[in-house]
Amino acid sequence: MTTVPSPHTTTPLEPIFDGAHLVKAVASAIVRLSQQAGPQEGVYDAVVQSTYNQLVLLCLQKQRTPPASVPDMARWAATRSIGDTRWPWTLPEDFDGTVTLVDAQTATPTQQCMEWQVAAANVAAEQVENQLMLTAIATCQNAGAPESYTAFRRLLITRPVLTQAQRAALADDLDLELLRDLIHRCYEPAPASYLRDGAYAVCARCGCLLVPIGRDRYVCELDRCRRDQHPRVGATLDARQGGGVYQLTRPMRMFITGPGLAETDLEEALVQRGLRPQMWPNFDAYDLRIEFPRGRVWAIDVKDRANPALLGRSTAPLRPDPPYNAGFLVVPHYRFDEREDYPRVYAHHRPDTAAEVDLLSDTALLARVDQELDRAGTRRRAADNRGGARA
Incomplete structure (x- = not known):
């Protein structure tokens, strides 16, 4: 069993992390633990051990009771939401504190946990x-x-x-x-x-x-x-x-299959409207490219992220090749149902460099597509053609 480090015996050469930095570190440690083949008898890799030490040090600094071991840290992650005041960190503004890092039913990292891990710069590069x-x-x-x-x-x-x-x-x-x-x-x-x-x-x-x-x-x-x-x-x-x-x-499964299903659902809906979307053009410059009858081109990137703040922080301008007239970041509508403030939180954390990328739900995007087709006068013809094919 890992022992609790004493503030007097540990050499605090590194700063004691708080807030988002420590949440990212704990999420990364939880994901690493989930990838172990079996019990490690109290021996953990440097990232997991360092994260546990950091968590304990912050607890001691803030006069909170620390987890007794690395397994105890994992139990905290399953039984305490990240906004629970028994965690020593202070969450950034408008981050959802109701979620846990470990699913208590399946004992696996939650999607929020995986998103926090991806947001940790020192981990994302080595995934x-x-x-x-x-x-x-x-x-x-x-x-x-x-x-x-x-x-x-x-x-x-x-x-x-x-x-x-x-x-x-x-x-x-x-x-x-x-x-x-x-x-x-x-x-x-x-x-x-x-x-x-x-x-x-x-x-x-x-x-x-x-x-x-x-x-x-x-x-x-x-x-x-x-x-x-x-x-x-x-x-x-x-x-x-x-x-x-x-x-x-x-x-x-979480970052390719999940959003990929939203991408192919959009593809199917666009085909039903008489369009021919190009999927993952130019080796995944973005996810879908739509060319409208009047020649306008839209570029669409699809994300299925639970945390709008982390999504906003990671958003970058869409790649310019192949070229397009308007770019959109699309999130499945159910995310907006779960969090009414999803667009506001995303916009608050999005960097200015990505300001031209509009965030829409998939249903809102399809409504705009219909408007564009109405202006081109092709929506009715596409519907008639589908009806004729069914007949």
Whole structure:
């Protein structure tokens, strides 16, 4: 068990962090702990140990009772919201203090925790998942194969879970052949914690594995599905057949699959309106490019983030190539339902350099698309064409 450092014996050569810096550090430590294969018998890597020490020192400085050990810090993260006054830190203004860093039901990091971790500059640069995506882009760019990158993104969005047979069958997909080894690195064996009666259950809505709770309940890890208290099982996969089951790593499910579903939902809605959106143009310069009948072009980047302040702080101008007339940052509407102040908090934390990127919900964006099509006089014709095709 890790011992509590004494303020008299610890050499405080580093400053004692407070506020957002310490929340980021604790979130990063929690994510690292979740990635360990098993109990470490009180031996933790330097990041986890340093974070625990920092937390204890701030508790002692502010005359609060510190966590007794690293596991106790993890228990705090599951049982105390980040705004709980028993944490020693002071949260920045308008940050949501009602959330926890660990899901008490699944004992895994929450999406808020993952977002805090990504916001930690010293961690984001070393994320394996980020490096995998950059490697995919570079590989496809060097080969002049944008279709391979598009197929890769669709795979991560639409098939977050694969059986061994399905994984092997990807070898026959010519568009994915260029990234075959990289794809294998994106998927990991599904852990036994997702099993019930020897089988894995797949969420009918997002395609991710459901987490069994108790004897007969399941929950989905993605926020977009989590709002439904009774997720529907789309399929069950026998763990004993077919050579095993694989799933995308947790950060990729949260930051690629989750927002990717919002991207493809938008794509489908735009196609129904008679448009032909280009997905992830110029190797992911942004997510969707729409060209309207009168020649105007919109660039759209989609994010499904729980924390509008962290989203605002990380927002940057959209890349200019391929060119566009207007750029939008789009968030699923349910985020606005959850937090009425989502746009205001985002705008408060967004840097001035990204001021030209308007934040909209997906429903608000589609309403603007309809207005643009009405001005072009093409909306009615698109609807008539769809009706004729159905007939």
